[in-house]
Every structure is written in structure tokens, then in C-alpha cells.
Amino acid sequence: MTARTIFALSTAPGRAGVAVIRISGPDAAAVLKALAGDLPAPRHAVLRTLTDTEKEPIDRSLVLWFPGPKSFTGEDLAELHVHGGRAIIQMLTDVLAAQQGLRPAEAGEFTRRAFDAGKLDLTEVEGLADLIDAETRAQARQALRQMEGALGQRITDWRDRLLRARAHMEAAIDFADEELPEGLDAEVRVQIMQLAGEIDATLQDAARGERLREGLTVAIVGAPNAGKSSLLNAVAARDAAIVAETAGTTRDIVEVHLDLGGYPVTLADTAGLRALDPADADPIEAEGIRRARAKAEQADLRLVVFDATQGIDAATADLLNDDSLIAWNKQDLPGGTPPVEVASRPVYPVSARTHAGLPELLDRLQAKVTEQLGVAGAAPAITRARHRSALQAASEALDRAGSADAAELAAEDLRYATHALGRVTGEVDVEDLLDVIFRDFCIGK
């Protein structure tokens, strides 16, 4: 029989001031007594000397005891806040691994137990994963809201109302022998259409939640030698904003991850656009142009770079759209005055060499990003494709139900919509989703 009680280091491995080890399951009390003496009062931090099986001291640590079901996992759970040294952690994990009934936890297993115990619904589990992964303030805020149940509660509320409407309708069908109901009862029809309207309103969010979770991408486009790579490197050198860099095949940075005012942004370099028509270029260059165009198409925003000494080229001007920012680069070189606007869009004079104009350009970029990802309103954010497709399916089923002329058909659509909503929170039929969702967690979470 596999051990039911699990343990893991819940903090990141390596040297640290404090490390937290968690133990969850039926043997947690016995293990804690063996390590630290009497069980502490529930949910109170106490200072104890932890000892090994020979009663040799390992560390002096804060110990917390959370008897189930009032614990994260819903089971008996102990937390050891030890000094974060390699030897201490090694000695403790050795002692724990040697105990009967104990085994190291798998990735996400604590959270999986919390889900199985009904402590968290699936959207809250996802919120917790996002909170751990969040790199910017706005991402962390959105994740916290979801972890606290904002989306899950909304969906559960919809599902409860749907279940009531269904019960009402099915009762009507049962009495059909005496009094054949023509289509839907008017009251149920109103309830269904109102629900569909609320779900649709939540879906009309320009995918803000998903985009905040993923981060916005900005493609840098322009002619060869306009200074795209130099501009990217100049932004990367302003280390205040930088989160991470991705190196390309050459030593040049190809992507920079930025935190702009709390919003995550990936700035990506592309190949130069020499020709309007890729057929005019050699095969390798044509492929580069094709990819640069594709990247610009997929990106949320475009940073369009012109070389001040060359002026406007048609291939680059062709890519200007409403979501473009224009950089007029190489201002340090002698040349004419930059235009105020191109294609009625404002121009930002910059120098990738001296960094002149860069703060203004980044401020404008931040404003654009805030415009796209900012305040989503009162509705909880949809943060994943699976939420969106389930809500879409539910909304379509409700529309069908609302206009069905036989009550039996409407009942079938309502069942379908209820099921779609139940899968989002993990209320029904989610075995196939669980492995995917918990796989993204690390050990100890």
C-alpha cells in the first residue's frame, strides 16, 4: 500500500534564511510528535528543537500544527519553518523519508488534496498556480482574485440558477399528461435568457484576462539596419524595467520581457523588411520577411522603426496600423528634423546609441499596454481558453434552450449548459483536466 502521508520542501531549494517543510496526511501527528515533542496548540506557531531518531538535535524551528479538516489540504497538516541550510533540510527529509507511512509528495499533490477535499475549486487552483507564476503586479492581482474565488463563485452562481430553472422545467414536463406545456414556461425562458446575457457580457472582455496572464507581445519591425536590434538592446540595458532576456542564435537578444507599470510585455526583434514583396528577395531573406510580417500580425502592438538618415520605406510603412508606435531612430546623427507624424500617427524621435527619447517611447508604450490590459471592470476575468470555450458552449446551449419549442429539447440544452459550467469549476467530469492542471505545479505546492 502506498503511503498516505506526504511531505515536501515547500520553499525553493537552496540556501535561505528560512525553509518550510510541509507534512500532510493521517500520520502527520505521529511524525510531528516524534520530531518535536507534544503537539502544539492548533494554528499557533511554537518554537521547538527538532530531533532525529537518536534524539540528536537537528534545528531549532517554528512549528505549526493544523489538524484537519481546517487545513490547506483538509487533512492533518504540519509545517516546519526551519533554517534554510542544505544540511538541515537534508537531515530532516532523511528522517521523514525513513518514517513508516510517509513518502515525498509529487508535484502539486498538496493542492490536489485541497481540491479533492473541496477546499479549492478548479479555478481557485489555477489562480494559485498563476499567483506563484506571476511576474508583475497586475498579473499577481488578477491571480489573487481568481484564487480567492471571484470567477469560481460567479460560475457556481450561474450553475445553481440553471439547476433551479431545470428543476422547474422538468417538473412541468412530468405533469405534461394532464396539461401539455407548449414550449417553455415564460418565467423559465426569462431566467435562461438573462443567464445567457450575463455569460455573454463576461465573454465580451477583449480577452484581457488571458492576455494579462500571457503578457502582451510587441514586435519591432523596420528596414534592415534601421536599428531594431540596437533599440531592443538599448531597452534591455535600462535594467529597471527588465525581467528576462532570451538570446537568439547570434549573441543578440531577440526578446526582452518587461514589466511596464505592472503589466507584462514581451518585446521581440524581427528580421529586416527589405522588400514589400518577398518574391523580390533571395530565399533566406524572403523567409525572414515572411516571419517578420507574421510576427507583426500576431503581436498585440508594433514598434515600427524608421532610420532617420533613410526616411520612410514602403515595406515598413505598409505595416503601420492603429496598434503601432513609431520610432524615428538615429537622432544622434546629423539629419533633418523628424516628422511630427507618419500616416497621422505620432512619431517618437530616439537614438538607440545615446538612449535619447527612450523614456518617452517607453512611457507611450506603457500607456498603450495599460489601454489594452487595464481595468476590466467588475466582472471576474476569464484567464484561460478552457474557461472561454466552456462559457461559449454554455451560452450557445442557453440560446438554443430559450428558443426551443419543445420543453424536452430545452431540458437537454440546459443539461448541456450545466455540465459545461460544472467542468470549469471542477464540479463534474474533470478527470481528463486534472492531470494537465496539476502537472504545471512544482513539488511542495
Ligand code: GDP
Ligand atoms: P537592425 O538591422 O534594424 O536590427 O539594425 P541594427 O540594430 O543592427 O543597427 C544597424 C546599424 O545601425 C548598426 O551599425 C548600429 O550600430 C547602427 N545604429 C543603430 N541605432 C543607431 C543610432 O541610434 N545611432 C547611430 N549612430 N547608429 C545606430
Ligand code: ZN
Ligand atoms: Zn537586427
